[in-house]
Amino acid sequence: MLKKAVILLIVTLMIIGTYSVYASEGEKILNSDQAAEIIQMKESSKAKVEDYIDKYGSTPYGIVAYVLNIIRIYSIPTCFIGIAVGSIYQYVIGIRKLDVRDKGFALIVTFVTILLICQTLPLIFAIVVNFWRG
16 A cells, blocks of 8 residues: 555656646746856767777767767666665565565676676677777
């Protein structure tokens, strides 16, 4: 019963938040500082993509290398949060319930595996593209 109430509350807040964002979207106008910051971020990311294109000598390889680098950067905090949730399931909630303990262990193993893959994939890509490309 409590789970249903929490889910209903979350869904209601999401609907209200979505409505308020779309309702006030027409009223919001970016000031010059915000617009300049967005343009600067866009130019910075374009420059990084161009650096990768120059480094790998091809547009597709450069874009793939850029995307893999972004995945590598953002996978660290995401996987650490997943490992923390799995640890809570295994060591805190799993003390009394064995099925939850197994779920926690499975979460830890999954997120550690995802972390290892996301961290080594850019290295493997760089080695294959730079040394084994014909």
